[in-house]
Amino acid sequence: MSAADEILDVVDERDRVTGQAPRGQVYAQGLRHRAVFVQARDGAGRVFVHRRTPTKLVFPSLYDMFVGGVVGTGESYDDAALREAREELGVPGLPRPAFLFKFLYDDGAGRTWWSAVYEVHCELPVDPQTEEVDWHDFLSEAEIERRLTEWEWVPDGLTAYRRLRGLRG
Template sequence: MTNPEDEILDVVDDRDEVVGTAPRSEVYRQGLTHRCSFVLVRDPQDRIFVHRRAATKSYGPSTYDAFVGGVVGTGETYAEAAVREAEEELGVSGVVPHRLFKFLFSEPGLSWWCDVWEARWDGPVRPQVEEVDWHDWLTEAELDRRLTEWEFVPDGREAYRRYLAHRG
């Protein structure tokens, strides 16, 4: 398995147009804008897959998230990354996400375009241990309560806020 820090990412501008490429480690070290896909996954009871990120993650270690996903590799589309990341993190195959919206997330020294998707999954999951330390399916009311009690990764928190506004 290759080191995720060596993964080559597209570097993009404020219009989400590719302006170059760089290893993930350099992208994060220099705060270069790149691309990520986020997938909110619901089960047949309409609960949301929520997980605690692995302690080894470079961004947001041991924080909670209501989205699975991650960086878009160089030359990869947002759609390809959404499927790949959802399947990897859930430990399944056959995820069919549908696109909702995109926004630019930024905090001091970091920025990335977040392409937000939603998917349904009706089978068992086997979350990737390198990515997920804990998981459960929560109702929206349970998730809303946990957002005030647990530390959520900042980009996922912002994506969920926008998801609720987008849904109306």
């Protein structure tokens, strides 16, 4: 099964399930769904940053300071966060990410999803999925701030990052 065929829950403005549809249809029709964002930090507190592969269905070749993805039909946000972090970081023994907050992402151009933001500490060596990650490194907050204007970032991840930064002051 391709990523476009994966079945997702379609949700309303209050995050209530209203139906299901294949991911490709969800994206093509701008149907609201669910996603998770996991900020992974190493032992020094640096953040895992990566560039997405050019084959990604959404935001190909852009940089992101979160790992994550869509929540599958019937899957909880917590389970999706753990699954996505383990898959994308390539760390099977990763601890369960800690939930931080949830918000509705809507770019006004047909991309809208409920976004649950998590954090996980990853002290084990990472081995990211080559089909998901083109480049990666752990960067300090100062380095990320310097790169915000230099690199093209995924817009939903950038929104989540700014909200998280605002919460932390």
